[in-house]
Amino acid sequence: MSVWVTWPALTKLGTLGIFAGLIALSLERESLFKNNLFDVEDYPKANATITCDARSRVARTEDGTCNILSNPAEGSVYRRFGRNVNPAVTRGETESDTLLTPNPRDVSNSLMARGEFKPAPSLNFIAASWIQFMIHDWVDHGANAENNPIQIPLPAGDSFGSGSLSVRRTQPDPTRTAADAGKPQTYRNHNTHWWDGSQLYGSNKETNDKVRSFVDGKLKINADGSLPHELLSGKPITGFNENWWVGLSMLHQLFTKEHNAIATMLKQKYPGQTDQWLYDHARLVNAALMAKIHTVEWTPAVIANPVTERAMYANWWGLLGSGGPRDTYQQEVRALQEDLAKSDSFVKRILGFDPNASDGVGSSSIDHALSGIVGSANPNNHGVPYSLTEEFVSVYRMHPLMRDKVDIYDIGSNLVSRSVPLPDVRDRDAENLLADEHPDRLWYSFGITNPGSLTLHNYPNFLRNLSVPLVGNIDLATIDVLRDRERGVPRYNEFRREIGLNPITKFEDLTSDPATLAQLKRLYKNDIEQIDTLVGQLAETVRPDGFAFGETAFQIFIMNASRRLMTDRFYTKDYRPEVYTAEGLAWVESSTMVDVLRRHFPDLGSSLVGVENAFKPWGLNIPADYESWPAQGKMDNLWVNGALRTQYAADQLPAIPPVDVGGLIGAVLWKKVQERGDVTPAGYVKAMHPNGVMAKVKFVAVAGNPYTGLFQGANSGLLRLSVAGDPVANGFQPGLAWKAFVDGKPSQNVSALYSLSGQGNNYNFFANELSQYVVPEVNDTLGTTLLFSAVSLKPTLLRLDDFAEVAQNGQAVATPKAPTQIYFVPKAELRTRFSSTAHDFRNDLATLPAGTKLYEVYATAAEIKTSIIPSISRTYAQQRRSGAVKVGEIELTSPLIASAFGDSGVFFKHQRNEDK
Numbered sequence: 001m002s003v004w005v006t007w008p009a010l011t012k013l014g015t016l017g018i019f020a021g022l023i024a025l026s027l028e029r030e031s032l033f034k035n036n037l038f039d040v041e042d043y044p045k046a047n048a049t050i051t052c053d054a055r056s057r058v059a060r061t062e063d064g065t066c067n068i069l070s071n072p073a074e075g076s077v078y079r080r081f082g083r084n085v086n087p088a089v090t091r092g093e094t095e096s097d098t099l100l101t102p103n104p105r106d107v108s109n110s111l112m113a114r115g116e117f118k119p120a121p122s123l124n125f126i127a128a129s130w131i132q133f134m135i136h137d138w139v140d141h142g143a144n145a146e147n148n149p150i151q152i153p154l155p156a157g158d159s160f161g162s163g164s165l166s167v168r169r170t171q172p173d174p175t176r177t178a179a180d181a182g183k184p185q186t187y188r189n190h191n192t193h194w195w196d197g198s199q200l201y202g203s204n205k206e207t208n209d210k211v212r213s214f215v216d217g218k219l220k221i222n223a224d225g226s227l228p229h230e231l232l233s234g235k236p237i238t239g240f241n242e243n244w245w246v247g248l249s250m251l252h253q254l255f256t257k258e259h260n261a262i263a264t265m266l267k268q269k270y271p272g273q274t275d276q277w278l279y280d281h282a283r284l285v286n287a288a289l290m291a292k293i294h295t296v297e298w299t300p301a302v303i304a305n306p307v308t309e310r311a312m313y314a315n316w317w318g319l320l321g322s323g324g325p326r327d328t329y330q331q332e333v334r335a336l337q338e339d340l341a342k343s344d345s346f347v348k349r350i351l352g353f354d355p356n357a358s359d360g361v362g363s364s365s366i367d368h369a370l371s372g373i374v375g376s377a378n379p380n381n382h383g384v385p386y387s388l389t390e391e392f393v394s395v396y397r398m399h400p401l402m403r404d405k406v407d408i409y410d411i412g413s414n415l416v417s418r419s420v421p422l423p424d425v426r427d428r429d430a431e432n433l434l435a436d437e438h439p440d441r442l443w444y445s446f447g448i449t450n451p452g453s454l455t456l457h458n459y460p461n462f463l464r465n466l467s468v469p470l471v472g473n474i475d476l477a478t479i480d481v482l483r484d485r486e487r488g489v490p491r492y493n494e495f496r497r498e499i500g501l502n503p504i505t506k507f508e509d510l511t512s513d514p515a516t517l518a519q520l521k522r523l524y525k526n527d528i529e530q531i532d533t534l535v536g537q538l539a540e541t542v543r544p545d546g547f548a549f550g551e552t553a554f555q556i557f558i559m560n561a562s563r564r565l566m567t568d569r570f571y572t573k574d575y576r577p578e579v580y581t582a583e584g585l586a587w588v589e590s591s592t593m594v595d596v597l598r599r600h601f602p603d604l605g606s607s608l609v610g611v612e613n614a615f616k617p618w619g620l621n622i623p624a625d626y627e628s629w630p631a632q633g634k635m636d637n638l639w640v641n642g643a644l645r646t647q648y649a650a651d652q653l654p655a656i657p658p659v660d661v662g663g664l665i666g667a668v669l670w671k672k673v674q675e676r677g678d679v680t681p682a683g684y685v686k687a688m689h690p691n692g693v694m695a696k697v698k699f700v701a702v703a704g705n706p707y708t709g710l711f712q713g714a715n716s717g718l719l720r721l722s723v724a725g726d727p728v729a730n731g732f733q734p735g736l737a738w739k740a741f742v743d744g745k746p747s748q749n750v751s752a753l754y755s756l757s758g759q760g761n762n763y764n765f766f767a768n769e770l771s772q773y774v775v776p777e778v779n780d781t782l783g784t785t786l787l788f789s790a791v792s793l794k795p796t797l798l799r800l801d802d803f804a805e806v807a808q809n810g811q812a813v814a815t816p817k818a819p820t821q822i823y824f825v826p827k828a829e830l831r832t833r834f835s836s837t838a839h840d841f842r843n844d845l846a847t848l849p850a851g852t853k854l855y856e857v858y859a860t861a862a863e864i865k866t867s868i869i870p871s872i873s874r875t876y877a878q879q880r881r882s883g884a885v886k887v888g889e890i891e892l893t894s895p896l897i898a899s900a901f902g903d904s905g906v907f908f909k910h911q912r913n914e915d916k
């Protein structure tokens with residue numbers, strides 16, 4: 001094995017390489033299960049006081065007991081954290097040896113402190129709050145001990161001043177007996193170890209009673225959607241409410257609502273059932289839904305690699321089952337099976353196995369790689385009672401995910417409406433902010449902002465100076481480093497050895513950044529063995545493709561993520577209709593995080609259009625089935641997630657460059673006539689008309705007009721008004737592009753100009769009418785006619801047949817009738833509205849509100865005749881114009897805004913004369 005795990009590289013070898021990666025990963029997991037599961041609990045003693053009643057056989061208990069009926073204490077609250085490294089190397093460091101070496105506050109100051117915020121661009125801020133929400137289901141070491149705190153000398157020049165920083169020790173394990181004497185220290189989990197939603201439901205009966213309404217199986221929630229709160233702290237009453245901030249308020253509210261929605265559904269199906277029955281089933285379903293969202297949505301977003309994505313799908317569904325998202329992978333699985341049957345199997349060769357050996361890679365690893373854990377026959381703890389581990393807690397210290405402020409936006413907007421420092425969104429303030437700003441606005445805001453990236457020099461400043469009630473100010477970065485040392489999590493290099501990874505051999509294996517290297521070498525006195533685990537992990541700059549964290553954390557992750565499912569009776573043999581109800585299982589299987597958000601916050605609908613993974617930045621997505629959507633859905637998607645999301649602030653409009661004649665090369669023009677999508681093809685640059693404004697529009701047809709299809713009305717459209725280039729360079733050359741969306745079919749597009757050379761010094765956008773046909777000009781200032789000739793014999797004409805052949809409801813027109821030329825005639829009241837002197841036309845247009853009628857549309861079917869004598873061509877043109885009749889009006893259904901999407905994202909196809 002090299003320093004860095006090699007399986008992700010296999011993805012470069014295509015589908016079978018991905019499967020080779022999947023099998024390699026599964027072999028890795030098996031070896032970790034064999035070598036890295038250590039239990040330190042005394043079960044006979046714990047079991048002695050537990051009786052499993054009839055209910056506990058079919059429902060989750062409050063304290064997590066009786067999941068494993070033969071060992072009922074397993075995974076329950078107050079059971080000790082297990083280990084993923086040999087307990088022999090887990091003796092905690094103390095002040096008398098290395099606990100304070102190097103000084104953890106110095107580590108925090110020198111390697112953790114955030115200078116400039118470094119975002120994780122592939123994730124959104126929901127992903128950060130989600131993992132803390134999960135952590136609060138899984139682990140908690142309880143309140144720290146008040147006595148005898150650790151005193152850390154403050155380094156010279158520290159911003160906290162001089163003297164020492166006092167940090168409370170982890171609460172010791174009170175259940176240790178004489179039999180534990182001499183063994184490494186142990187700590188207890190104050191949450192159940194199970195993936196049972198205990199952050200909502202509590203880990204004991206007393207907390208559970210506080211959150212239940214005891215009516216129809218529901219949890220308590222106020223009429224305004226807020227959770228009841230504690231009088232003194234102002235924090236919500238819920239299963240676990242430590243380290244509270246608004247991200248947790250949002251998630252606790254959402255999944256409390258989800259619990260109640262499930263209970264309502266169950267009550268309708270099973271009206272005769274008791275409150276307890278409804279509660280128990282709703283909890284099972286809600287907890288399973290959260291576990292599924294984490295497995296097949298959050299995790300693939302955070303470790304977005306084709307191998308891990310499939311591994312997570314396999315964890316939940318298996319790839320060999322049928323139905324649901326796994327269908328996508330069926331074809332690939334068949335390819336793998338065919339490959340494995342060959343004597344020179346590619347996958348076996350890649351993995352270094354003898355293809356002729358009878359058992360090849362071993363059927364069990366293939367089974368592991370491909371078949372699901374959830375719903376499998378029996379829970380399997382690989383011979384070691386299930387618990388989460390100290391090493392698991394350690395790698396999930398992901399505090400750099402936090403930002404130092406929450407930016408709040410209006411739904412759909414890209415412009416920050418309010419920025420609130422993190423210290424002001426904690427505890428009581430969190431609930432107030434949720435009420436003031438409304439949850440849907442906050443969800444949208446979290447959906448479009450990035451969390452911090454998990455690297456050095458990116459630890460949130462507010463967490464390095466955090467005020468904790470009754471404790472005072474703490475530096476969480478110092479504490480994170482200190483806790484691993486205190487709890488006996490080995491330092492980085494030893495940690496790697498223990499979990500089957502090669503140790504690093506030099507500091508340069510971690511990073512090439514000279515300043516960081518210098519700090520690392522200074523702090524750890526040139527000794528790589530001293531590097532703290534957290535520091536090493538954050539410093540790992542070599543990460544598998546798509547990974548937000550490195551391979552050291554990943555090793556721990558693959559063990560514990562799988563064990564949370566495979567050891568739990570309610571995710572294995574009891575994940576069945578008799579225990580969950582058929583409706584309950586269907587609820588889990590058919591809901592995604594996007595569904596949950598939509599269910600409770602319908603106003604997020606348009607922002608979530610096309611969003612397949614709620615944890616990736618929400619924005620414009622064009623999913624594979626986009627074309628089949630209704631016209632309005634397509635328009636809303638481009639408008640909300642394209643234009644509004646990238647709107648320029650009024651005082652930050654980009655300068656308009658001159659036309660890039662060189663950019664109008666044949667390849668670009670070919671795209672303009674060949675591509676039919678609504679967004680620009682990769683690499684397409686608007687060499688002309690690069691800047692403008694865009695709005696949603698409707699075309700209101702004149703009843704009885706002679707033209708068919710979209711000429712009879714088009715309610716969902718986008719209109720872009722632009723100039724060809726910098727008016728100072730080439731005069732003012734107005735143009736428009738109109739896109740009419742069609743249900744289930746491609747949109748139709750037309751563009752129009754006043755003339756090729758424009759209107760000179762007249763900056764009034766509405767001074768002249770525009771048309772999709774302009775008379776070729778001898779004095780065409782840019783020579784564009786010549787350039788367009790490369791792709792069309794009639795370079796100054798766009799055809800309108802496509803518009804006439806389809807109606808907005810997608811129906812094809814049997815006998816289409818299209819005009820040859822249309823004219824966009826500015827409404828009389830607009831013609832003189834704006835100044836003709838030099839100014840930025842975008843500011844004019846931005847003042848027009850929704851509802852403004854912009855253009856009357858005239859059309860003629862007269863043949864387009866031209867002459868080599870320009871004056872005759874002009875006469876023909878005048879004749880056509882005077883015979884044209886009004887067919888409708890273009891009306892704004894939103895204001896006109898300037899946006900990056902409007903300027904470089906949206907694509908208006910040209911229909912050439914040849915494309916009739």
Ligand code: HEM
Binds near residue numbers: 132135141244245397
């Ligand atoms: C406003 C946000 C947050 C605050 C105020 C906060 C605060 C804290 C505090 C005070 C501790 C206990 C420190 C101690 O041992 O004395 C802690 C532990 C921890 N936090 Fe956070 N945290 C936040 C966000 C997060 C996030 C986003 C994660 C992501 C995974 C996270 C993961 C953890 C973990 C794994 C522990 C260790 C738990 C244990 O020792 O049992 N926290 N946090």
